[in-house]
Amino acid sequence: AVLKIATIAPEGSQWMQEMRKGADEIKTRTAGRVTVKFYGGGVMGNEKSVLRKIRIGQLHGGAFTGGGLIEVYPDISLYSLPMVFRSLDELDYVRSRMDKTLEQGLEGAGFVSFGFAEGGFALIMANKPVRSLDDLRGKKIWVPEGDSNTYAIMEGLGLSPVTLPITDVLTGLQTGLIDIIGTSPIGAIAFQWHTKVQYISTAPLAYLFATLVVDRKVFDKLSVEDQAVVREVMEGIYRQLDTQNRRDNEKASVALGTQGLEFVEFNPGEVEKMRSNVTETVLALGSKGAFSLPLYQEMRRLIEAYHSQPRSGAGGVRP
Amino acid sequence: MIEPQRLFRRLRRVGTLAEDALLIVMLTVMIGLAALQIFLRNILDTGFVWADELLRIQVLWIALLGAVAASRDDNHVNIDLLTRFLPGRWQPATKVIVDLFTAVVCALVAWQAARFVQMEHAYDSTVLGNFPAWIVQSILPVGFAIVAYRYFLFFCKNLGKLLKGVAAP
Amino acid sequence: MIAVGLSLIILALLGAPLFAVIAASALFGFYQADVDLSVIAIEIYRIAEMPVLLAIPLFTFAGYLLSESRAPHRLVQLTRALLGWMPGGLAVISLAACAVFTAFTGASGVTIIALGALLYPALRESGYSDDFTLGLVTTSGSLGLLFAPSLPLILYGIVAQQTNIGQPVSIEELFAAGVLPGVLMVVLLGGYSLWMNRHNRIPLGSFSWIEVGGALRASVWEIPLPFVVLGGIYSGYFAVSEAAAVTALYVIVVEVLILREIPLRTLPRIMRQSMVLVGGILIILGVSLASTNYLIDAGVPGRLFELVRTHVSSQLTFLILLNIFLLILGALLDIFSALVLVVPLILPVAVSYGVDPVHLGIIFLANMQIGYLTPPVGLNLFIASYRFKKPISEIYRATWPFLLILLLSVLIITYWPDLSLMMIR
């Protein structure tokens, strides 16, 4: 069988190189019964197009960001809700206990997932230091077009979001059409946005991640042994990418520092003030069915559990 | 009681009028919306989260409506290099072939587009937040179907001419 | 397979609408590959997922309005007053204007339909031959891809940045590297225009400030347009993607409300006419997305490239084959698909042959630019034929001298790396 998988990761990127290596391994270990073909660089269209092509069977799977699968499985947006996590430790604790639930949810929605790969926390990047909610007021804050959740949250905070396609962000920063963006260090460097900003606020805004899914109808047709091989190889790659990306984000952070960008902290209490406001909007979104509220509460409970546990055992080593 | 011929003509007139009106309204709204977006952002510090997506959907509608309007006078981009070297009496025959080909291809695309729209309906795809995507996407099958129909009419007309030409001498 | 391909070519040459031919080839390809044919609708629907396309209807409409007003005439008066002493003065101005316009709109044919609508009557009125004018306007449609802030240039930077080659490529460097090669193209084409029109000039003595003043006063409403657009972008009042809307609105206000050269009641007709043109072009673009997608699904670009790579021994052969490969590619794929598909393939190989990644970007885009003009399938040729209502054979004939000049400049750009790199060293 041939598994045709699309991704927006560029050809030649490390991500793609790992994936192709994995494809070779699968081919050898299944004695050629399973070939994985990758279409990188977004040539199959955006995530919505890829989803459509999976439905008609032209493609069999794709690498999606959390946002790309909301239509299929709304709860996938949980980790990426804004201002949920305060640190990577919190996040690791929650992920080590919730990844499986989300993977099962995806499977129920008809997609086999091979795990989640970290993209890092989106951080506020701007031309003036941002230390408080007031520093954000009157500034033009970029929101990716069509991202209505983030837009609603910005408006809830009384801020002025500006929607722009990704292609316009670089010139938008250059010309002052937007003043503030939120992205991970890797993302800022990849799109060269870091050349147009001077300050990075360290408070995590939202967690970014990606997942590789394959249509369950197609996957179920593989023999049980072949399924096991594909799972083992792909899950291995995703686990590795997950840890690799954390290191890459750290490296990217350092690189941003050496290139003269300055890291600033929020004033004491500011983040919590924003968080309580944001949480209200998030809860409103949840009660409108944007995600399952019980699962959201479960996530919050886990965060509290992380803080109430004895200090010595802190930190979640993810499986 | 109106005779069918006249009813048909009247229907066609209403149809082309609606086509033109829709095209013009689309363009006007497009200019207005884009300008409004700039105004809101710079003067009132606010915006409209769906403006970009709405504008892009309008581009699709203009593309299809424009293509439909272009088919009215058989005014689509073509290469037409060979016909000028062919003897004049072959022209009607090549015209018939080309019209039939275009009608069939457009009908095929229209049919596939209808399947696409049906699928989007089944999966409850949405645009602009919560608006059903299939409504917006319907322009695809409808547009291609009208183009197919127009080329089918050209085919009939040119076939008539061809047969008359064969019968005449 | 071959029979179907041949029949489609014959149908195209017999005058079948190009979009139908391309749609048929995509349908046939997908049918052969056993892919559900509704993919063609998914691909055409991607028209609604590309923000850059918004500029096409808006600029086209603005161009139509300008061409229906007396603006072309005023442009002729102004250049005659200022540059009448210089042979080919208006031609050189047209080249420069098209280059700047394309830098902002990214060469999707919109330069020809929008700016060409203004320049074609102006050039004809200034006494340029029909062939020369057609060739110039068609060629100018893709000129300027190498100038900042052209989107393909930015996209190359982003793709190159993410390809593992161990060498950084910054967009600033690309912007700087594109300047001289871009200027080279404009200068060579400008030189040709001067030579071709060396007899078409006004004697030097007739320069008059009064005439200049009069022409300037007459164009007082059109002159600010480029400054409003560029100024608006650089001061952050609107995005590049919104500049087209501002232009359209400005032109309506000036030509319809202030100068009143276009009666309000003719506006619907102009709107309809311009949108018919836009529909004709976008529908081709839509089905081309499908045919491109078929080529990608079947892995054609990769196989083509393998073919090139197996015949390479030196940097020189590599560059020659690269030029040929890119010219073919430019004829087959749209520029954005070509960028994301092919750059990651050729970049590591090019670097291993000692080609600078920034230089490669300039080579790549310069070749792609020519792809818009290469018969039989150069998109700009069709658009010009469509816009100016000329048979395609006439466009071929009018364009080939310009094409040769562009080929010459691509060769210079390819084999003289310092032309691109001296600005960044």
Ligand code: NA
């Ligand atoms: Na071409």
Ligand code: NA
């Ligand atoms: Na092309």
